[in-house]
Amino acid sequence: MSEQKYLENYDKQEFEAPLITVDSVLFTCHEGELKVLLVERANHPEQGKWGLPGGFVDLQLDSSLSDSALRRLKEKTGVIPPYIEQLKTYGGPQRDKRGWSVTVCYSALVSFQACKSHIDSVADVQWVSVEQLNYIELAFDHRQLIVDARERLRQKALYSIVPAYALPEVFTLPELQQVHELLIGKALQKKSFRRRIEQAELLIDTGDKRSERGRPASLYRMKADAGGFNFIRNLEY
Template identity: 40%
Template sequence: MNEVICTVDTVLLTLGDDGLSVALLKREREPYKGVAALPGGYIHVDKDLDGYGAALRVLKTKTGIDVPYLEQLAAFTGAARDPRGWSVSLAYYALVPHAVIAAAGHPGVKLVGVDRLHTLPFDHGTIVAAAVERLRSKSQYSSLPCFLVGELFTLPQLQRVYEALMGEALNKVSFRRKMAELDVLEAAEGQMDASSPSRPAQLYRLRPEFRDRLGLLKRGL
């Protein structure tokens, strides 16, 4: 009566050379062995406290990364999505700076621009599309994109991240007003970005109470 296959799939997003990109791994087992797909795996009822913990474990095991932001996306369910039978995929999406993926240096991880994706196995294409839509939607009114940059960043850098996500140029004055009123950033006193051949920009960081809050809040939910 209850022969349901229960798995976790993760959409690890970052901002690379091809714009917003997703991490794919070649599948080690059937079905679709050898095909690039989302990092995923079975729930381990003995090890995982809940779906959130399972997603953290899958990401850590398969990509070597402790993600700073992880949120449940949705459950993808049904008889048709997996040839093995009626299945539930608990889908989570994570945001991470590009440098963190490079630093982890996991061999099999391949980054593909979300606009360059070809067909993926199962309904992974649908899952990625839903994650991208969610991220873009939340980016309009939140500080989510901060998790795509490193710990220290300038406002012009952050604005370019928002613009890459939204796919349109943003007004500089409005962007800075919005950031000021969100009130989630703090200036790194005395630290400037001197890497440019022009006026250095003030460096900022996420205020500590927001650095993990967003991800942790979702655990209960």
């Protein structure tokens, strides 16, 4: 049989296939806390529980998996987050009551300000601090996905400045250090932190300063490729 004949006769339904979804763990940093975006589930299964933004791939709308993740995040936040990375794919017969299911999980970062107005305007989307997560019942295995995303981001904080994407476009070095400390779960040496960022020339000094109690801090923005830079040596943990 030729390949063409094979394709004409191919029946996608011949074998039972898993359900497949794409979910995202979207983090931000606000008021000194690390927060995750949760969505209240409008439909079964797990109706009424809170879970990660995501859903089935739309074969018409989505031309890639990251497209699908970004489409959902845009729906829920009003913006395309500046950082998204594929985390891991989870699959098994138990994680969804409808049957064998697979979810491709993404990890993303956005500033609180970028989506504040959009999120304030809807009732079924909220930022939840990672501390409060323990007191909320989450849908499916989403608690595990958040744990894994957090651990990955923690590693990133040790050898990159990717966490800067959880801040507004313009930020101070002490603010950035705070995000890293939140993720790593440990205080960092101011000097070490600044030194490595300066030496790698990852930030642009805007020339402006921000003042509130004490000496004003210089304001920086990330260079275009700064998110892709990895230090050769990790911070201690």
